[in-house]
Amino acid sequence: MIKFLDFNAGLGVFSRPTCYTRASQLISLMDEFHVEKALVYQSLSREVGPVEGNDLLWQQIGRNKRLLASWVLLPGQSGEYRNFESYVREGIEKGVRAFRVFPSIFKIPLSEYVESGTFILLEKFSLPLVVTEGNSVDAGDWTSLRLLLKRHQKLPVVFSEFRTRYHIRLVRQFLLEFDNFYFDLGSCWNYAAVEELVAVTGGERLVTGSNLPFSDPGQSFGMVLAARVSQSIRKKIAWKNAARLLKVEKSGPA
Amino acid sequence: MDQLKKRFLEGKPLGLPLYDIHGHIGGFSRDYPIFGGQLEELLQEMRRIGVRRCLVFPIGVYGTEFPFQNDKVIAACKKYPDYFSGLSLVNLNYSEKEIIKELERCRQSGLVGAKLIAAYQGAKSDAGQIEAVCEYAHHYGLIVLNHGWPGLEFLRKIACSYPKGQYICGHLWLEAATVVNECDNVWMCTCAFLSPGALSQAVATMRTDRLCWGSDLSDLHWGFTLGPILLSSLSLEVKKKIISANTRSLFRKAGLEK
Numbered sequence: 474m475i476k477f478l479d480f481n482a483g484l485g486v487f488s489r490p491t492c493y494t495r496a497s498q499l500i501s502l503m504d505e506f507h508v509e510k511a512l513v514y515q516s517l518s519r520e521v522g523p524v525e526g527n528d529l530l531w532q533q534i535g536r537n538k539r540l541l542a543s544w545v546l547l548p549g550q551s552g553e554y555r556n557f558e559s560y561v562r563e564g565i566e567k568g569v570r571a572f573r574v575f576p577s578i579f580k581i582p583l584s585e586y587v588e589s590g591t592f593i594l595l596e597k598f599s600l601p602l603v604v605t606e607g608n609s610v611d612a613g614d615w616t617s618l619r620l621l622l623k624r625h626q627k628l629p630v631v632f633s634e635f636r637t638r639y640h641i642r643l644v645r646q647f648l649l650e651f652d653n654f655y656f657d658l659g660s661c662w663n664y665a666a667v668e669e670l671v672a673v674t675g676g677e678r679l680v681t682g683s684n685l686p687f688s689d690p691g692q693s694f695g696m697v698l699a700a701r702v703s704q705s706i707r708k709k710i711a712w713k714n715a716a717r718l719l720k721v722e723k724s725g726p727a
Numbered sequence: 728m729d730q731l732k733k734r735f736l737e738g739k740p741l742g743l744p745l746y747d748i749h750g751h752i753g754g755f756s757r758d759y760p761i762f763g764g765q766l767e768e769l770l771q772e773m774r775r776i777g778v779r780r781c782l783v784f785p786i787g788v789y790g791t792e793f794p795f796q797n798d799k800v801i802a803a804c805k806k807y808p809d810y811f812s813g814l815s816l817v818n819l820n821y822s823e824k825e826i827i828k829e830l831e832r833c834r835q836s837g838l839v840g841a842k843l844i845a846a847y848q849g850a851k852s853d854a855g856q857i858e859a860v861c862e863y864a865h866h867y868g869l870i871v872l873n874h875g876w877p878g879l880e881f882l883r884k885i886a887c888s889y890p891k892g893q894y895i896c897g898h899l900w901l902e903a904a905t906v907v908n909e910c911d912n913v914w915m916c917t918c919a920f921l922s923p924g925a926l927s928q929a930v931a932t933m934r935t936d937r938l939c940w941g942s943d944l945s946d947l948h949w950g951f952t953l954g955p956i957l958l959s960s961l962s963l964e965v966k967k968k969i970i971s972a973n974t975r976s977l978f979r980k981a982g983l984e985k
Binding site: 474475491492502505506507638639641642662663664665666667668669685686687688689690691692693694695696697698699700701704707 | 733735736737738758759760761762763764772775776919920921922923924925926944945946947948949950951952953954955956957958959960
């Protein structure tokens with residue numbers, strides 16, 4: 474039976490009402506949808522300020538081993554950090570499994586993150602970077618993504634957004650072109666998209682995220698379960714690829 | 728865990744015939760490449776998933792070359808009458824006279840109703856032509872699926888004024904619960920996008936014999952619309968009604984199934 478590692482879930486009180494706010498409530502939902510672990514970010518990190526939100530994330534996760542922390546970053550010279558490098562190192566030492574940026578939400582082009590050296594340390598530590606375009610359809614900045622992938626070829630970059638519709642053509646192209654490009658399948662609802670991207674990648678570099686608390690998680694997980702692929706490929710997408718990226722080797726506590 | 732959820736998680740066939748209230752065919756779209764979107768490929772997938780019959784209309788909903796696109800639906804329904812029942816795509820930018828002429832052509836070629844989608848055609852959602860389409864549907868006992876009805880009062884008026892037509896809300900519309908509950912000829916597709924809890928709210932507020940699974944093939948992935956039903960904590964009885972019995976009941980009403 475398939476178990477999931479959810480690559481995209483939020484925690485905390487968002488600006489609009491959501492179906493849960495606390496970690497314990499998220500865990501209940503995870504149980505319902507066969508999610509064993511989730512990579513989570515904090516609501517403040519997405520909607521107000523990453524520094525404060527990242528800090529609050531630790532408090533809200535507490536000792537729960539099923540929730541894996543992802544910190545949201547702004548560019549290193551944005552004015553929010555006393556010492557950006559120390560800040561990133563602190564996160565890594567605390568156990569952050571991945572970093573995340575929301576370029577369109579903070580209205581900072583992804584290329585500016587790249588040019589200002591924001592991701593140098595991440596690449597050094599081989600920690601995945603999730604580029605999330607939160608609120609709209611086909612919001613990816615593909616020129617900047619190309620720059621990022623070329624500049625940091627050892628940095629695994631996971632692209633995730635609310636909905637990839639027209640841009641599936643670009644996702645397909647980037648998966649063929651860049652070995653460090655990963656895709657959150659929960660972003661693309663298109664017919665047979667899972668099957669096509671599996672044909673392109675052999676099932677590698679594909680993960681799945683629920684987009685909780687904004688989307689019914691059955692939608693993204695259902696695509697993996699219903700796809701015309703083998704059960705072993707489903708397990709790769711549901712768990713193994715994400716576990717490898719986040720250094721969660723086995724099913725069980727982190 | 729119920730048997731449907733267990734089978735779904737195990738990657739096994741669901742073990743019951745599915746009836747699908749919302750599907751597109753045509754193979755090509757401006758918005759994205761339709762992988763595996765040719766008719767025989769779709770049919771093969773329907774068999775794999777266990778879909779017994781699907782209500783289909785053109786994927787090119789913008790209305791360009793609508794006669795050409797309707798012809799493709801007509802051909803598919805003639806070739807595979809046991810699997811496809813077709814609706815004619817209405818282009819609401821055209822006059823009432825031209826719309827009815829196309830509906831008549833399609834009806835005589837075997838299609839069983841009309842698909843409306845004003846928003847994608849840059850037409851008004853309360854365009855006057857819509858009522859003419861529904862009057863036509865009433866006259867011949869046809870099905871009308873609307874991507875988005877312009878309002879509750881409009882839908883109630885249509886359902887009451889033209890009672891021999893069957894009217895489908897193409898995407899889950901929670902606010903329409905009262906109309907669904909009042910009118911025997913209004914059906915609600917569970918098709919996406921769904922926020923968490925939307926489906927359970929629909930089940931709690933609407934008569935559960937009118938909630939019908941729509942895959943939105945070949946626009947959406949099968950799992951995107953099946954997952955929220957099958958993985959949910961809804962009762963097994965309700966799940967079976969949504970993915971199978973309810974749409975079958977509509978198809979029987981419309982004379983498409985025995």
